[in-house]
Amino acid sequence: MRMSTEPKKRDVALVVDDSPETLRLLTDALDGAGMTVMVALDGAAAMRIVDQITPDIVLLDAVMPGMDGFETCRRLKRDAGLANVPVIFMTGLAETEHIVRGLDAGGVDYVTKPIVIEEMLARIRVHLGNARLTQSARAALDVSGRFLFAVNRQGNLLWATPQAQKLLADHQGTQADDDFVLPPSLLQWLEQAKGKGSSKSQAASLPDNPQLRFYYLGETAPNEFLLRLSKETGTALPPEFTSELGLTTREGEVLAWLSKGKTNRDIAQILGLSPRTVDKHLEQIYAKLGVENRTAAAAIATNATRRNS
Numbered sequence: 001m002r003m004s005t006e007p008k009k010r011d012v013a014l015v016v017d018d019s020p021e022t023l024r025l026l027t028d029a030l031d032g033a034g035m036t037v038m039v040a041l042d043g044a045a046a047m048r049i050v051d052q053i054t055p056d057i058v059l060l061d062a063v064m065p066g067m068d069g070f071e072t073c074r075r076l077k078r079d080a081g082l083a084n085v086p087v088i089f090m091t092g093l094a095e096t097e098h099i100v101r102g103l104d105a106g107g108v109d110y111v112t113k114p115i116v117i118e119e120m121l122a123r124i125r126v127h128l129g130n131a132r133l134t135q136s137a138r139a140a141l142d143v144s145g146r147f148l149f150a151v152n153r154q155g156n157l158l159w160a161t162p163q164a165q166k167l168l169a170d171h172q173g174t175q176a177d178d179d180f181v182l183p184p185s186l187l188q189w190l191e192q193a194k195g196k197g198s199s200k201s202q203a204a205s206l207p208d209n210p211q212l213r214f215y216y217l218g219e220t221a222p223n224e225f226l227l228r229l230s231k232e233t234g235t236a237l238p239p240e241f242t243s244e245l246g247l248t249t250r251e252g253e254v255l256a257w258l259s260k261g262k263t264n265r266d267i268a269q270i271l272g273l274s275p276r277t278v279d280k281h282l283e284q285i286y287a288k289l290g291v292e293n294r295t296a297a298a299a300i301a302t303n304a305t306r307r308n309s
Helices: 020-032 043-049 067-077 096-106 117-144 163-174 184-196 241-244 249-259 264-271 275-289 294-308
Strands: 010-018 038-039 057-061 087-091 109-112 146-151 157-160 204-206 209-221 222-229
Touching: 010 020, 010 043, 020 038, 020 294, 038 043, 038 117, 038 222, 043 222, 057 067, 057 117, 087 096, 087 117, 096 209, 109 117, 109 204, 109 264, 109 294, 146 163, 163 222, 184 204, 184 209, 209 275, 241 249, 249 264, 249 294, 264 275, 275 294
Parallel strands: 010 038, 010 057, 057 087, 087 109
Antiparallel strands: 146 157, 146 222, 204 209, 209 222
16 A cells, blocks of 8 residues: 655644743643644734634633733634634633633633643643544535534624525625624524524524524534524415415415425414414315315425426
8 A cells, every 4th residue: 555655734733821831841742742833922922823824722821911811712713714723721720710711712621730741632632633523524514515604602603604605695795704793683592592402493584684594503612503594485386276275375375385394383483473373374274175184285285386387
């Protein structure tokens, strides 16, 4: 078997700490583990470095003069290109409130000082592996034609597949980039959906674009929430078929969506009705079609659509 002669790419670690001793300790250890190391003495210097190169992982001191580690992490995570770079906090503060602050700021882990090198290297390997899996999964989504994107707790766009990015851009009338933010109504919906879980969450839409539907799929990483987009086009049975069966226009719309596999709750969301109203429409539809269930009604609608297409 022919062996590749290309050198293995070295992972890049950015270490941010105001302690020269800590920087020296970590630089030696990471270099010995085969990584390229960049160092910064404070948050401002770290931000200048990431403007030039994207690290694979960041080791960040929580307490530093000037911009502390928590604020540095928040600023890093505002950059869509850095949103998924794992950040490990290093701190002598073991109190729960500081740990929570670090995770809320976007960190994936923390280690307490004095640093145990073997433990640090083990954590780095785990988080680099997880980051690679995330990148591979996202690449697969990009080529599969899925309308998916992710936001953080504030509703800021973290990433989007090309298909979702196009829908968002069409809605905004501009390029959908890291400036996209969920409006307040959808932020409130997201909070409710997170509490219910992805299997129970209802779709939501924008006040000025009801056809663009948002579905909550789950939390894929700390402070990363996966959403699916769908553009619902208006649909109805052919007018002549609707009148032939004595259905009203609204009943025809309900039946058409039912034939597409939508649940009563979905239909209510799409048509702006209450679930109870949809139930009433279906009672009338069943009676007019002479059927007893949604499967039989859907079959009639599907056949009608085929005959008239």
